[in-house]
Amino acid sequence: MAYQVDKKSWWEEFKQSQFWKSIFRHGAPTDKRNQSLVILSNVFLHLHPVTARKSGIRISYTWCMGGLAFFIFLVEVITGVLLMFYYRPTAEYAFNDIMALRDHVPLGIMREIHRWGAHAMVITVWIHMFRVFMTGSYKPPREFNWNVGVVLLVLTLLLSFTGYLLPWDQLAMWAITVGSNMARATPFLGHEGPGASLLKVGEVSLVHSGDDVRFALLGGRFVGAPALLRFYVLHCVFIPLAAAVLMAIHFWRIRKDGGISSPV
Amino acid sequence: MSEEQKPPTTPTPPPPAPAPTSLPVQPTMTRRKFLSWFALGWIAFSAAMAGFLTSIVRFLFPNVLFEPPMTFKAGLPSEYQVGKVDERFKIKYGVWIVRSADGIFALSTVCTHLGCTPNWLDAEKKFKCPCHGSGFRMSGINFEGPAPRPLERFKIELADDGQVLIDKSKSFHQEKGEWSDPLSILKV
Amino acid sequence: MDAFKQFVNNISSPQVLVTLAIIFFFVYLKFVRFFTRTPVFLAMLGLFLAFCGVSLTDEHFRSVVTMPDNVPIVGMIFLIIFFTWLSLRKAVDNDIRMERGEPTFEASESKDKLYTWPHLVYIELLCMIIATIVLVVWAIYLKAPLEAPANPTVSPNPSKAPWYFLGLQEMLVYFDPWIAGVLLPSMIIIGLMAIPYIDRNPKGSGYFSFKERKWIITGFLFGFLILWIFLIILGTFLRGPNWNFFGPYEFWDVHKVVPLVNVNLSELIWVKWLGAGLPKFFLQREIFGLVMLALYFGVMPLVLAKTVFRKLYMEMGMIRYSLFIIFLLVLIALPVKMYLRWMFNLKYIVAVPEYFFNI
Structure with a gap:
C-alpha cells in the first residue's frame, strides 16, 4: 500500500495535536483518573473537590441556591458591563440613557435581565442562608464561613440598593431618599440621630446636615447628581470588588472546612 | 568536688553581662531600647494609617457644593395673606412661607420622619406626607402619623430693601423651644 | 363572592x-x-x-x-x-x-463518595x-419599570x-428611624453572625x-x-x-382617612392617669418609660437567668448568655411594641425629641 488508511477522525487527530494538548493535559473524563484530572487541572472546576459525599451532592440537600446566587452574580456582572456602555451617571443623561437602552439598542432586554437578576439574586441568597441554617451548617468548623456569608448577604442587598437609584426615575429617587434618610438617624453620626445634638463646641454643632454620615453617602444634602455618581461607582466598582473578594474567601473556606456539610 | 562548689573568685558580674554570643563587640541595641523603638515605629505606623483614613473620609466631603443657595429673598411681606400657605418656593428652595395671625414664618418641606416632601392640602388645612402618612398643621406641628417632631422653621427677617429674607442655614426646632426665638418668625 | x-x-x-x-x-x-x-x-x-x-x-x-x-x-x-x-x-x-x-x-449516604465530575x-x-x-x-x-424622571419636589404616593x-x-x-433604620439592621447582621457562637448544640450539623x-x-x-x-x-x-393599610380587594384610595392619633407613654401616665401636666425636665417626664426599659433589658435577663434559663445560663456562661438574651428580648420586643400600638395607640415608650431619642 502506498499510504496507510487513517482510521482516526479529524477530531481525534485534533485532540492529539500540540495545540489541544497545550490546553487540556488529560483525556476525556470517562475514567476515574481523568475524572479527577478534569477537576484538578481546571481553574474554574477546581473550586470543587475531586470527590464529594453523596449526601452533600444531592440537590434536595443543597437546593443549589448558593451556586445559583454565584451564577446570577456572574450574569449581573456581564449584563452590567454591557449596560455601562450606554449609561452615563449624570442627572442630565441618566434617565434618557435608560430610555435609550429600551428603544435604541437591539436586544432591549439587557436591563430587564439585569434588574430581574438582581431580584433573583437577593431571593436565592436568602434561601441559601435558610438552607444553611436548617441543616445546621454554620456549626463548627464552619462558623467563620457563615459570618462571611452574612457579610455577602449584606453586600448583595447593598448592590441591589445602589443599583436601584441608577434609572433616575421617581421610583429610584424616592426609594433611595426614604432608604438613605435612615442614615440621618444614625446615633452620633447622623444629624438627627440620638446624641448628635450633644456633640457641639459652644453653639456650633459638630454634626449637621452638611457633614453627617448621610452626606458622605450622598455627596450632598439630598439625593442629587453627586449621589447618582457615588451610587454608580459603589454599584459598579466598589461593592462588586468587595463581594468578589469575599466570595473567593467563602468558596475557599468551604473546601478548607471540609466541603459541603454532612453528618459527622 | 568542693572546689567546684566554691563561688567564683570574682564578685558578681556587672549587670550588663556580655552577651553569650560569638560576636566580640557588645551590641549597641539593648532589648529595652529595641522595644521602645519598636513601639515608636508601631505608633508612627498607626498614626500614619489613621491619618490616611481620615483624609479618605474627608475626601468624601467636597469643599464646594453645587446646591441652591441657602439664603434667598421672598418678596415683600405684603404679598402674603394671613392663613395662606405660599408654595412658590417649594420647588426651588424647599420652603413653604406661611403667614399666620402672629406673623410670617418659613417652614421646611422636609418631613421630619424620613425626609419625603409632604403636600399641602388646602381643603383639610394640613400638610400630609405621602410616604408614611405623617400630618402637620399649618403651624408645622405634627399631629398624626409617625413623625416624631414638628417641621423645622428657618431663620426669617427683613432685608434692607424691605423684602423677606430667608436663611436656611439656621433652623429652629419647636421641641427645643426655639420657636420663641424672634428670628424664627417675622412679626408684621 | x-x-x-x-x-x-x-x-x-x-x-x-x-x-x-x-x-x-x-x-x-x-x-x-x-x-x-x-x-x-x-x-x-x-x-x-x-x-x-x-x-x-x-x-x-x-x-x-x-x-x-x-x-x-x-x-x-x-x-x-x-x-x-x-x-x-x-x-x-x-x-x-x-x-x-x-x-x-x-x-446513610455520607459514606458514599462520588466524583464531582459528572x-x-x-x-x-x-x-x-x-x-x-x-x-x-x-x-x-x-x-x-420606569416611571417619570426623578423630581425632588414631588413625592410619589406611596413612596416605598x-x-x-x-x-x-x-x-x-x-419605631423611630434610628431604631428601625439603624439599630435593627445592625442587630440583624450581628445577630446572624452570632448564631454559631450562641448555638452550642453539637447536634443537627450537616x-x-x-x-x-x-x-x-x-x-x-x-x-x-x-x-x-x-x-x-x-x-x-x-x-x-x-x-395606609388596604385590604387585598380594596381600591387604593389616596383620600382614605385613617385616624392616627398616637400618644406617648409619658402623656398617657402623667396626663391621662395622674391628671398632672407633663414635667418640664425630660428625665422626670420619661421616668416611667425608662424604668420599663431598665426592667425589660436590665432586670429581666437576670431573673430569667435564675429561673427559666438557669440551665442554659450555666452552659453558656456570662458573655454568650448576655448576647443571646439581648437578641431574644429585642426579637420579642418587636411584636410587643406593635401590639402596644394597636391596643393603646402607644407611640413612644421613651420620647426625648430634644435629643432625637425616641423608643
Whole structure:
C-alpha cells in the first residue's frame, strides 16, 4: 500500500495535536483518573473537590441556591458591563440613557435581565442562608464561613440598593431618599440621630446636615447628581470588588472546612 | 568536688553581662531600647494609617457644593395673606412661607420622619406626607402619623430693601423651644 | 363572592393579619409532623392557589400583584412556601428515623463518595440552564419599570423603599428611624453572625432535623418568616397611599382617612392617669418609660437567668448568655411594641425629641 488508511477522525487527530494538548493535559473524563484530572487541572472546576459525599451532592440537600446566587452574580456582572456602555451617571443623561437602552439598542432586554437578576439574586441568597441554617451548617468548623456569608448577604442587598437609584426615575429617587434618610438617624453620626445634638463646641454643632454620615453617602444634602455618581461607582466598582473578594474567601473556606456539610 | 562548689573568685558580674554570643563587640541595641523603638515605629505606623483614613473620609466631603443657595429673598411681606400657605418656593428652595395671625414664618418641606416632601392640602388645612402618612398643621406641628417632631422653621427677617429674607442655614426646632426665638418668625 | 371579598377586606388590618400569622406559625410548628405530610401540604397549597386564582379576578388585587416590581415577590412567596415545607419535611423524616434508631437520610449516604465530575457539575450546569431560561423568559415578558424622571419636589404616593427593605419600612410605622433604620439592621447582621457562637448544640450539623434543634429553629423561623418575609408581603401588597393599610380587594384610595392619633407613654401616665401636666425636665417626664426599659433589658435577663434559663445560663456562661438574651428580648420586643400600638395607640415608650431619642 502506498499510504496507510487513517482510521482516526479529524477530531481525534485534533485532540492529539500540540495545540489541544497545550490546553487540556488529560483525556476525556470517562475514567476515574481523568475524572479527577478534569477537576484538578481546571481553574474554574477546581473550586470543587475531586470527590464529594453523596449526601452533600444531592440537590434536595443543597437546593443549589448558593451556586445559583454565584451564577446570577456572574450574569449581573456581564449584563452590567454591557449596560455601562450606554449609561452615563449624570442627572442630565441618566434617565434618557435608560430610555435609550429600551428603544435604541437591539436586544432591549439587557436591563430587564439585569434588574430581574438582581431580584433573583437577593431571593436565592436568602434561601441559601435558610438552607444553611436548617441543616445546621454554620456549626463548627464552619462558623467563620457563615459570618462571611452574612457579610455577602449584606453586600448583595447593598448592590441591589445602589443599583436601584441608577434609572433616575421617581421610583429610584424616592426609594433611595426614604432608604438613605435612615442614615440621618444614625446615633452620633447622623444629624438627627440620638446624641448628635450633644456633640457641639459652644453653639456650633459638630454634626449637621452638611457633614453627617448621610452626606458622605450622598455627596450632598439630598439625593442629587453627586449621589447618582457615588451610587454608580459603589454599584459598579466598589461593592462588586468587595463581594468578589469575599466570595473567593467563602468558596475557599468551604473546601478548607471540609466541603459541603454532612453528618459527622 | 568542693572546689567546684566554691563561688567564683570574682564578685558578681556587672549587670550588663556580655552577651553569650560569638560576636566580640557588645551590641549597641539593648532589648529595652529595641522595644521602645519598636513601639515608636508601631505608633508612627498607626498614626500614619489613621491619618490616611481620615483624609479618605474627608475626601468624601467636597469643599464646594453645587446646591441652591441657602439664603434667598421672598418678596415683600405684603404679598402674603394671613392663613395662606405660599408654595412658590417649594420647588426651588424647599420652603413653604406661611403667614399666620402672629406673623410670617418659613417652614421646611422636609418631613421630619424620613425626609419625603409632604403636600399641602388646602381643603383639610394640613400638610400630609405621602410616604408614611405623617400630618402637620399649618403651624408645622405634627399631629398624626409617625413623625416624631414638628417641621423645622428657618431663620426669617427683613432685608434692607424691605423684602423677606430667608436663611436656611439656621433652623429652629419647636421641641427645643426655639420657636420663641424672634428670628424664627417675622412679626408684621 | 362579594361577601367573601368584603369579609377579607374587613379583617385585613396589620393587627389581625400579624396575629393570624403568629398563631398559624406556632400551630404549624406544634403539629409539624401533620402539616408537612405531602397530602396536607398539597391540599394547603391547593387552597392557597385557589385563593390566588379567585382573587386574580378582582381588578384591585390584580393591579397590585401584577405590578412588575411585585412579581418577584409573588415568586418568592411560592419559593419560601416550598422550601420551608421541604426543609421541615426532611427534618421530620430524619427525626422519625432517629427515633427508630436508624441513621438520618444524610448519614446513610455520607459514606458514599462520588466524583464531582459528572455528578455535581452536571447538577450545576442544569441549574444554570434553568436559571438562564427563567431569567430570559421573565425579562422578555415583563418590562423593567420606569416611571417619570426623578423630581425632588414631588413625592410619589406611596413612596416605598426597595421591596427587600419593606419589612424594615413596616417597622418604621412602630419605631423611630434610628431604631428601625439603624439599630435593627445592625442587630440583624450581628445577630446572624452570632448564631454559631450562641448555638452550642453539637447536634443537627450537616442534616435536616427539627426535634434536636427545636428552639433555635423556632426562633430563627419566627424572625425570618414572620418578621422579615411576612412583613415584606404586607408592605408590598397591602400598604398603599399614605402608607395606609388596604385590604387585598380594596381600591387604593389616596383620600382614605385613617385616624392616627398616637400618644406617648409619658402623656398617657402623667396626663391621662395622674391628671398632672407633663414635667418640664425630660428625665422626670420619661421616668416611667425608662424604668420599663431598665426592667425589660436590665432586670429581666437576670431573673430569667435564675429561673427559666438557669440551665442554659450555666452552659453558656456570662458573655454568650448576655448576647443571646439581648437578641431574644429585642426579637420579642418587636411584636410587643406593635401590639402596644394597636391596643393603646402607644407611640413612644421613651420620647426625648430634644435629643432625637425616641423608643
